[in-house]
Each structure stands twice: as structure tokens, then as C-alpha cells.
Amino acid sequence: MNPFHYGQIVKKADFCRRPELDRKLADSIKRGQNVYIQGERRTGKTSLICETIRKLKKNRMIYVDLLEVKSSDDFLKRIVTAIIDMEQSAGFVDRIFQKLSHIRPVASIDPITGLPTFSLDSSVELKPDSIPGVVDLISSYHSKTKPIVVVLDEFQDILNLKDAREALALLRSKVQFQSDTPYVFAGSIRNEMDRIFNDPGSAFFKSAVPIQVGPIDKDTFQKFIINRFKTGKRRITAESLNTVFAICFNIPGDIQQLCSALWDTTPYGDNISEEQIPMALEQIFAHELKGYETTLKIVTKQQLKLLTALARQGGKAPMSSGFLKDSGIVQASSVQRALNRLLGLRIVFHHENEYRFVNPFFRAWLLHKKL
Ligand SMILES: Nc1ncnc2c1ncn2[C@@H]1O[C@H](COP(=O)(O)OP(=O)(O)OP(=O)(O)O)[C@@H](O)[C@H]1O
Ligand SMILES: [Mg+2]
CATH class of the missing domain: 1.10.10.10 (Winged helix-like DNA-binding domain superfamily/Winged helix DNA-binding domain)
Incomplete structure (x- = not known):
């Protein structure tokens, strides 16, 4: 089986360890310190966050993906849905109804799994003034024995909201008083994350400690990749591996994608040399051609x-x-x-x-x- 994974978060054995970043993030979380994680696309921000929290064991995570969030209503409903997901996985279904009654969760039975699922009543439109209530709701789940970590991923997209300034101000005013619940804000578009955390006019100015996520340490990641190839008795020469890293500008997600294509285009037991890279690239080009053609049109x-x-x-x-x-x-x-x-x-x-x-x-x- 192809051991390379891309375009999704990687966990456990699929996660190449990044001890320095892991320690930094884990320490902040344990201290209740808010952090913001910044890095280019596909460098491994989301995987790092999820893996660090998973290893902390004690903490429960409220994970909210804000990619392309469109309105305050959408923003708040994503948070509430994340709370529902967390509670549902812990089996605390009754609590969802008790605590969220004002936002009217709707229960139904999933036709495939047969399990109860919850959604929110779409006729109730939430405005920014519901932000403090929802942040209080989050803190009501936090306890010493079961601490919560709140992850707001793709946080820069909050700037899409028509009332972004008001939403940020309300969020900040509440979050700063929740000193024991750590918030992890993650995002990939540098200028926009800077506008939120480094602009003196922003409500979030200097409100969280920055952690930069760049490429994985080259030696460590190369060893990780070599070991993955070994699971199919493939060896890869040092030059080929360097070429793969250079083509991908050392970005982990792109390296895994190219290695996955190399795996697909080489036989068991092969010694992978540079000559095999063009064929792997061809496979990627074939998958992505439509996107390239669209780009050429615009x-x-x-x-x-x-x-x-x-x-x-x-x-x-x-x-x-x-x-x-x-x-x-x-x-x-x-x-x-x-x-x-x-x-x-x-x-x-x-x-x-x-x-x-x-x-x-x-x-x-x-x-x-x-x-
Ligand atoms: N620690 C790691 N070990 C191995 N591969 C990794 C690691 N971190 C990231 N990757 C590779 O990068 C891909 C993207 O990871 P992830 O989604 O965590 O990155 P991201 O920075 O959150 O990306 P995006 O900016 O698109 O949200 C993974 O599917 C995997 O191929
Ligand atoms: Mg991500």
C-alpha cells in the first residue's frame, strides 16, 4: 500500500516528528497561553496542532475550520457544530440539548450509521452579539480534569466577514478573560494573519504568542521518507531525494505528493533514481491538468x-x-x-x-x- 499521504492531516506513524515545535505548542497549551500558528500552505500546521493535542491525552479539542467562512452566523454555527462533534464523540448527547437550547439544535438519525446526529436550526440567524455567549459556552466545557483547547484553523478567513472588526473585538474581549482555556489560532496567508495579530489597530494585536511552521528539518524528513520507501523495498538515491525536495521547495505536503507518485510509478524493490522523477511528475500533471488549463485561461x-x-x-x-x-x-x-x-x-x-x-x-x- 502506498505509504505517502497528502492533502489531509497526518497522524501517529504517518506524522514525522517535529519535537521542537511540538514542545513549544504543548507548553503553551499547558500554561493556558494563546498561540497563533503561521506558515505557508501545506507545511503541516493542522497536523502539528492535532498531533500535539492528541499526545497531551488529557485535553479535549474543539476544532473549528474557518476556511471560506462567510458571515457571523456561519462563524458561530461552525463553533457550535464543533462543540456538538466533541460532545457527541464523548457520548454526552443530553448535555448538548441542555446547554444549547437557545441555539436550537435539531436531532435526527443518520440513515447510514443509524446514530443520532445534530444540526442547527437554520432559521435562527446568529449575529456578532452572540459571540460572547458562545465563548462562555466553550468555557463551560472546560474543567481542570478535562481541559479544553480551542483551535480556530484558517483564522485569517474571519476577515471575510462583513462585520469582521466587530466580531474580532467581541471575540478578543471574551477570550482574554478565559485565562485557563488556551486558544490556538492557525492560518496560512501571512499578510492577513499579520493584519490580525501584528497591526496595532487590531483587537488581537499581540494577544497570542507566534509559532512559525516552516519546512520539516531536512535530515529528519529525508530519513522519514527513506523509511517509507523501504516498506515497499524501494530505495531512493540521495540525489533523487534532493531533487524531489528542490522541486517541492521543501514543502512537506508537496514532497509527500511527489513521493506518492514515485511510489505509484516504480515497482517493488526498485532503486529509484533521478530518471524516474519525470514519470512521477507526469502522473501529477495528468491529475492536475484541468487546474493548469483553467489558470492559463485566466x-x-x-x-x-x-x-x-x-x-x-x-x-x-x-x-x-x-x-x-x-x-x-x-x-x-x-x-x-x-x-x-x-x-x-x-x-x-x-x-x-x-x-x-x-x-x-x-x-x-x-x-x-x-x-
Ligand atoms: N509532520 C509531518 N509528517 C509528514 N508529513 C507531513 C507532516 N506535516 C505535514 N505533512 C504533509 O503535508 C500535508 C499537509 O499537512 P497539513 O494539512 O497538516 O498542512 P497545513 O499547513 O495545515 O496545510 P493547509 O495550509 O493546506 O491547511 C500532509 O497531508 C502531509 O502530506
Ligand atoms: Mg491546515
Whole structure:
């Protein structure tokens, strides 16, 4: 069985240990200290949080995914649903009705599992002024013997709310008094997380300790990958592994995706060398082709010129004369305009003074197609 997993959180033996981050996060949680976890996409933020909390054993987690959250009603209902999930898994079904009566949970029987499930009455629209009540509700679940950790993942998307300022202010005013319930705020879009935690005008300014999640330590992760290949008696040469890491800019999720494709395209007992990487990439291209074609449809010719030059040259100096010459774009101001658009479309992002492709396989495909 393919031992590589991507596009989902990884747990237990599938989780490559990150002891330093794990310790930092666990210590904060034990102290009731709020933290915010920041890192690029697919670096392993959610897995780290879930794995750290799982290992703490004592703590129960209220996990709320705020990806694409649209309104205060949506925000609050996601929190309440997360509480319901936690209670349901602990078998405390009666308590849900007692404590949430004002939000009117609706019970029904899941036709497949036959178990009771709960949803919320959609005719009740929750406004930001319900935030304090819901935060109090969370704290009512917290106790010394069964401490709670609240995880608000993709927290930057709270800025999508029409009344984001009010929601943030109400949330902050309550959360700061819950000194024994730790909150973990996680997010991946740097500027937006910065707006929430590092802007003096924001209600959350300096309200949580930052933890940065970058690539996994290279040696540790390479050993982890080598051992995974060993489960199918495959060996991978050091050069090939370095090439895999370079193609993926060391991002764990992308490395696992490419290794998964390498596994699929090589036989049991194989010695994987660099020659096998193109075939694995082809498999990924075939899966992702529709997305690439959509991207090509929405960019202009000029933006495509820039993308292909970024693929060839990297994004450290896109205004330099060498870069302009290679790209065929005459003026630096045109590069800047095109870059802004590509940033807005989230095709590229800015990382430590460099523009990078959000999807490294799209970059590899552009190179492969020689567009
Ligand atoms: N500790 C780890 N060990 C092994 N693989 C990992 C680890 N952390 C992350 N990964 C790889 O990265 C993928 C994404 O992990 P995860 O969803 O935790 O990242 P994330 O940073 O929360 O991503 P996103 O920004 O998309 O929410 C996993 O499916 C796995 O392939
Ligand atoms: Mg995540």
C-alpha cells in the first residue's frame, strides 16, 4: 500500500516528528497561553496542532475550520457544530440539548450509521452579539480534569466577514478573560494573519504568542521518507531525494505528493533514481491538468510570459535586467503589474524576498511544456 499521504492531516506513524515545535505548542497549551500558528500552505500546521493535542491525552479539542467562512452566523454555527462533534464523540448527547437550547439544535438519525446526529436550526440567524455567549459556552466545557483547547484553523478567513472588526473585538474581549482555556489560532496567508495579530489597530494585536511552521528539518524528513520507501523495498538515491525536495521547495505536503507518485510509478524493490522523477511528475500533471488549463485561461499573454520566466529563473530578482531580457517583458513596471495580478490570483506568493509558485507542480509543468 502506498505509504505517502497528502492533502489531509497526518497522524501517529504517518506524522514525522517535529519535537521542537511540538514542545513549544504543548507548553503553551499547558500554561493556558494563546498561540497563533503561521506558515505557508501545506507545511503541516493542522497536523502539528492535532498531533500535539492528541499526545497531551488529557485535553479535549474543539476544532473549528474557518476556511471560506462567510458571515457571523456561519462563524458561530461552525463553533457550535464543533462543540456538538466533541460532545457527541464523548457520548454526552443530553448535555448538548441542555446547554444549547437557545441555539436550537435539531436531532435526527443518520440513515447510514443509524446514530443520532445534530444540526442547527437554520432559521435562527446568529449575529456578532452572540459571540460572547458562545465563548462562555466553550468555557463551560472546560474543567481542570478535562481541559479544553480551542483551535480556530484558517483564522485569517474571519476577515471575510462583513462585520469582521466587530466580531474580532467581541471575540478578543471574551477570550482574554478565559485565562485557563488556551486558544490556538492557525492560518496560512501571512499578510492577513499579520493584519490580525501584528497591526496595532487590531483587537488581537499581540494577544497570542507566534509559532512559525516552516519546512520539516531536512535530515529528519529525508530519513522519514527513506523509511517509507523501504516498506515497499524501494530505495531512493540521495540525489533523487534532493531533487524531489528542490522541486517541492521543501514543502512537506508537496514532497509527500511527489513521493506518492514515485511510489505509484516504480515497482517493488526498485532503486529509484533521478530518471524516474519525470514519470512521477507526469502522473501529477495528468491529475492536475484541468487546474493548469483553467489558470492559463485566466492569465494574459504578458502574465504568462512572466510565469514562464519565473519558472525558469526563480523569483528573487524579477525586476533585474537579466530577468526582463529572458521574459521578453520590456518594462519593470509591467512586471510589477503582472506580479500583483498573479499574487491576487494566488498563483504566486511572496516568501522571504522571493516570488514563488503556490503550486510547485504547475511550475514544473510550465517548464516541461516549454511554454
Ligand atoms: N509532520 C509531518 N509528517 C509528514 N508529513 C507531513 C507532516 N506535516 C505535514 N505533512 C504533509 O503535508 C500535508 C499537509 O499537512 P497539513 O494539512 O497538516 O498542512 P497545513 O499547513 O495545515 O496545510 P493547509 O495550509 O493546506 O491547511 C500532509 O497531508 C502531509 O502530506
Ligand atoms: Mg491546515
